[in-house]
Amino acid sequence: MTGVRPLHLAAELAPAPPDGGSRTVAGTVALARLAEDAGLDFLTHDDSFARPGLDALAVLARIAPETRSVGLVPTVTTTHTEPFHVQAAVATLDWVSRGRAGWRIAVSPGAAEARLFGRRPAPPTAALWQEAGETAEVSRRLWDSWEDDAEIRDVATGRFVDRRKLHHVDFEGAAFSVKGPSIVPRPPQGNPVVVVDATRPAARETAARHADVALIRASSPEEAAGLRAELHRAARAHGRDPGLLRVLLTLSADLDAHPGGPAALAGLAADWHGGGAVDGLHFVPAVPGRDLPRFAAEVAGALRARGLFRTAYEGTTLRDRLGLPRPASQYAPKGADA
Amino acid sequence: MTESRPARKQIHLAAHFPGVNSTTVWSDPRSGSQIDFSSFEHLARTAERGLFDFFFLAEGLRLREYGGRIHDLDVVGRPESITVLNALAAVTDRLGLAATVSATFNEPYELARRLASLDHLSGGRAAWNVVTSSDAFTGANFRRGGFLDRADRYTRAAEAVATARELWDSWPAGGERRRFAHAGPHFRIEGEVTVERPPQGHPVVIQAGDSDEGREFAASAADVVFSRHSTPEAGRAFHADVKRRLARYGRRPEDLKIMPGVTYVLGDTEAEARERAALISRQQISPQNALLAAEQVWGRDLSGYDPDGPLPDVDPDPESTLVQGRVRIADPFAVAARWRALSEAKGLSIRETVIEATARHSFVGTPESVAAALEEHVATDAADGFILIPHLTPGGLDDFVDRVVPLLQERGVFRTEYAGTTLRSHLGLPAPVWKGGTP
Numbered sequence: 001m002t003g004v005r006p007l008h009l010a011a012e013l014a015p016a017p018p019d020g021g022s023r024t025v026a027g028t029v030a031l032a033r034l035a036e037d038a039g040l041d042f043l044t045h046d047d048s049f050a051r052p053g054l055d056a057l058a059v060l061a062r063i064a065p066e067t068r069s070v071g072l073v074p075t076v077t078t079t080h081t082e083p084f085h086v087q088a089a090v091a092t093l094d095w096v097s098r099g100r101a102g103w104r105i106a107v108s109p110g111a112a113e114a115r116l117f118g119r120r121p122a123p124p125t126a127a128l129w130q131e132a133g134e135t136a137e138v139s140r141r142l143w144d145s146w147e148d149d150a151e152i153r154d155v156a157t158g159r160f161v162d163r164r165k166l167h168h169v170d171f172e173g174a175a176f177s178v179k180g181p182s183i184v185p186r187p188p189q190g191n192p193v194v195v196v197d198a199t200r201p202a203a204r205e206t207a208a209r210h211a212d213v214a215l216i217r218a219s220s221p222e223e224a225a226g227l228r229a230e231l232h233r234a235a236r237a238h239g240r241d242p243g244l245l246r247v248l249l250t251l252s253a254d255l256d257a258h259p260g261g262p263a264a265l266a267g268l269a270a271d272w273h274g275g276g277a278v279d280g281l282h283f284v285p286a287v288p289g290r291d292l293p294r295f296a297a298e299v300a301g302a303l304r305a306r307g308l309f310r311t312a313y314e315g316t317t318l319r320d321r322l323g324l325p326r327p328a329s330q331y332a333p334k335g336a337d338a
Numbered sequence: 339m340t341e342s343r344p345a346r347k348q349i350h351l352a353a354h355f356p357g358v359n360s361t362t363v364w365s366d367p368r369s370g371s372q373i374d375f376s377s378f379e380h381l382a383r384t385a386e387r388g389l390f391d392f393f394f395l396a397e398g399l400r401l402r403e404y405g406g407r408i409h410d411l412d413v414v415g416r417p418e419s420i421t422v423l424n425a426l427a428a429v430t431d432r433l434g435l436a437a438t439v440s441a442t443f444n445e446p447y448e449l450a451r452r453l454a455s456l457d458h459l460s461g462g463r464a465a466w467n468v469v470t471s472s473d474a475f476t477g478a479n480f481r482r483g484g485f486l487d488r489a490d491r492y493t494r495a496a497e498a499v500a501t502a503r504e505l506w507d508s509w510p511a512g513g514e515r516r517r518f519a520h521a522g523p524h525f526r527i528e529g530e531v532t533v534e535r536p537p538q539g540h541p542v543v544i545q546a547g548d549s550d551e552g553r554e555f556a557a558s559a560a561d562v563v564f565s566r567h568s569t570p571e572a573g574r575a576f577h578a579d580v581k582r583r584l585a586r587y588g589r590r591p592e593d594l595k596i597m598p599g600v601t602y603v604l605g606d607t608e609a610e611a612r613e614r615a616a617l618i619s620r621q622q623i624s625p626q627n628a629l630l631a632a633e634q635v636w637g638r639d640l641s642g643y644d645p646d647g648p649l650p651d652v653d654p655d656p657e658s659t660l661v662q663g664r665v666r667i668a669d670p671f672a673v674a675a676r677w678r679a680l681s682e683a684k685g686l687s688i689r690e691t692v693i694e695a696t697a698r699h700s701f702v703g704t705p706e707s708v709a710a711a712l713e714e715h716v717a718t719d720a721a722d723g724f725i726l727i728p729h730l731t732p733g734g735l736d737d738f739v740d741r742v743v744p745l746l747q748e749r750g751v752f753r754t755e756y757a758g759t760t761l762r763s764h765l766g767l768p769a770p771v772w773k774g775g776t777p
Binding site for chain 1: 407421533
């Protein structure tokens with residue numbers, strides 16, 4: 001690897017919702033704008049079917065028109081959902097945010113969540129992540145199932161689309177099959193950014209294979225560097241360029257109680273990033289309304305002051321933020337300008 | 339004291355986003371993107387400027403195919419409805435937001451949670467247009483796959499709606515109760531609801547099927563019917579039939595609003611409006627679309643025929659599998675015979691016959707005559723309101739809002755401001771009865 005990559009900062013918007021209602025919509029919008037003003041790469045919003053609070057993808061879609069630059073990464077689980085619906089919703093988030101959507105893939109391991117659906121008992125964790133990987137795979141195929149220039153509006157022939165540029169995906173997995181193509185045209189980023197929390201070993205294979213951003217937890221830079229190297233090795237084994245996998249350290253903190261406070265956190269981010277242990281920090285505030293403003297103002301501010309963090313957004317999409325190229329459709333003719 | 343006169347029945351108006359319909363014209367130079375958020379924002383803001391009750395998004399879960407190939411003549415490609423509506427909640431304040439979501443390929447817990455979230459994030463403006471999916475063709479995109487018999491589709495839809503309502507009632511606003519248990523033929527689920535009761539109690543439920551099962555389902559469970567009967571006679575018959583069914587379920591006629599999907603064409607004179615309507619029909623039915631319409635009736639590949647020439651001289655193929663993803667024509671022989679008679683009587687080509695037989699604009703005229711016709715429909719119980727289907731994206735509603743809405747307001751049959759903040763309040767619907775026990 002050559003040189004030190006740009007430092008990335010992300011934050012969790014709703015780690016511990018106090019209730020399942022809407023009284024925080026205005027507050028959530030205000031926090032998102034604050035994170036955007038501070039130049040953060042993206043905001044995550046956690047979710048599960050057992051977790052009190054609103055649907056995460058819904059919340060971030062609601063925020064999309066009220067922000068312009070920050071990436072929006074909802075958690076969407078793959079265990080009891082329909083892959084076809086999930087990919088369409090994530091693609092739509094990319095459309096309504098004009099290229100700022102990500103998707104943190106999660107699974108639903110509990111029996112309690114399975115009973116909310118009544119369709120099947122939750123499979124063992126390894127099978128859940130296998131299925132999550134299949135969902136990531138079929139989602140990419142469906143996002144690619146419309147080539148970028150499929151819509152032609154050719155008045156002479158009466159054709160709105162060129163059907164040669166629309167593709168059945170014909171996916172056959174262990175748990176489901178999908179015919180395709182998607183109902184949603186290829187989203188602005190081509191493929192929205194896939195994020196996987198790779199803290200648990202069961203998730204690591206899926207992260208190495210499918211994630212654009214892997215989140216890890218570690219108590220030392222050595223441990224983080226080891227995990228990052230492991231993810232890079234596994235990605236390469238899957239034929240991926242490890243240089244296109246960002247690894248961020250997820251760090252939960254109460255900034256009032258954190259030893260040294262924001263200054264120490266900025267120092268940690270600078271050291272770990274500078275030493276090549278991680279590509280950046282994913283901050284999980286203990287209390288978003290209190291800690292997120294301090295993270296944005298003091299931690300991001302200190303890193304900016306040291307010349308380590310962006311002073312302005314470049315480009316418009318979340319991929320631009322992360323330095324990840326916009327992928328070509330896997331169905332597009334290779335190397336042809338056609 | 340002012341002179342007292344009988345209150346005029348108020349008209350309800352909604353806006354349908356022009357998408358995958360045969361009415362949508364994409365070839366017009368004024369036609370914009372079907373997918374960019376700015377298109378949805380423009381139409382929704384226009385509808386809200388016109389004080390409409392709600393904005394409506396349709397759904398299709400598989401791209402249509404003809405002859406085993408993806409159909410390429412119609413507008414195709416659309417976003418996932420609930421996600422777009424959540425974004426539109428940020429750029430509108432009062433407009434209702436109606437999502438079409440299949441009860442066949444969704445599970446009640448997830449659906450109830452997503453609709454409750456939309457209701458919370460929009461401050462009480464969510465609606466669910468309940469549709470069922472008909473075939474294994476669409477099922478090929480889903481885990482459950484396959485398909486349900488017609489009767490099962492409606493029992494599943496009815497149980498899905500009933501279950502969603504149980505879930506919405508399980509966590510009262512400010513209350514404690516969260517647990518639920520539901521056991522029925524289609525769903526056996528239990529657990530803890532994680533979203534507080536929606537601001538409307540229950541999001542508004544819309545129903546859009548016209549079969550006997552669909553009408554019964556509407557009478558038992560819907561707040562709005564999206565009907566297809568836009569002529570006065572058919573509208574009155576449908577209105578009378580569905581409203582009569584309500585009593586069986588202890589509901590009053592005003593508890594269910596019947597809103598046909600309608601199109602309109604305006605002109606400065608009646609003649610100009612008619613000319614415009616003819617032009618729009620020709621845009622809607624291109625030579626290629628005319629052949630396609632004939633192929634759907636005949637069930638045969640007619641690509642060798644000239645759309646400006648005579649109708650095919652062969653009989654329809656009743657066993658055809660040419661068309662998938664669209665409802666089959668029930669009696670293709672009768673339709674073909676009708677078209678042939680029309681063609682022979684007037685000397686019409688394939689394209690002219692298709693235009694004559696299928697192109698319908700519900701309301702054509704000056705803003706004054708269209709406003710009068712809309713009022714007449716509602717005053718005579720042919721409808722309670724209308725879901726307008728513009729033919730252009732995204733500006734197709736502009737002239738209606740600018741020119742017809744003020745005339746409806748002058749006539750005293752349409753609101754001059756929103757009275758409430760929720761979709762239920764716009765529609766004059768009662769608050770749903772609490773069925774979750776003591777909060």
